[in-house]
Amino acid sequence: MAEVKKIMVAVDDSEFSHYALQWALNNLHLFGSDVSLVLFHAQPVAVFNSPATMGVTSPGLIETIFHQQKQVSEEILARAKGICAQKNVIVETLSEIGDPKDAICDAIEKLQIDLLITGSHGYGMLKRAFLGSVSNYCVQYAKCPVLVTRKPS
Numbered sequence: 001m002a003e004v005k006k007i008m009v010a011v012d013d014s015e016f017s018h019y020a021l022q023w024a025l026n027n028l029h030l031f032g033s034d035v036s037l038v039l040f041h042a043q044p045v046a047v048f049n050s051p052a053t054m055g056v057t058s059p060g061l062i063e064t065i066f067h068q069q070k071q072v073s074e075e076i077l078a079r080a081k082g083i084c085a086q087k088n089v090i091v092e093t094l095s096e097i098g099d100p101k102d103a104i105c106d107a108i109e110k111l112q113i114d115l116l117i118t119g120s121h122g123y124g125m126l127k128r129a130f131l132g133s134v135s136n137y138c139v140q141y142a143k144c145p146v147l148v149t150r151k152p153s
Contacts, residue, residue, distance in 0.1 A: 016119030
């Protein structure tokens with residue numbers, strides 16, 4: 001395997017993501033001393049033209065929703081960055097708007113990431129078929145190796 005220089009951890013507000021970050025921090029030494037860590041959060045795309053809104057959404061409401069999503073994303077990244085700081089690990093943070101599956105894979109290419117670490121929600125086959133699995137998608141389509149952590153029960 002090629003030398004790992006840049007590791008990205010995909011974070012959200014789930015316990016599975018938190019576990020993936022903790023795993024990365026506890027095992028960062030395995031990848032050498034000059035590895036950089038990137039925390040990434042994907043902001044979901046808000047749907048405004050749905051039957052519930054009947055296609056009528058005010059520009060003010062749209063702006064408020066975007067602002068709230070950005071604020072939530074900043075809070076998630078700030079908490080994750082704080083966890084890293086407790087371990088004396090300096091990180092870069094990045095947030096993008098989009099479907100997490102695509103946003104993560106796009107960020108991997110853009111930032112030239114060498115390894116993605118992500119958590120698994122542990123969905124069964126049926127839930128995974130209906131909801132999809134971000135980690136499974138990344139394993140299939142990311143342009144770098146993907147390490148999927150699973151929180152012990």
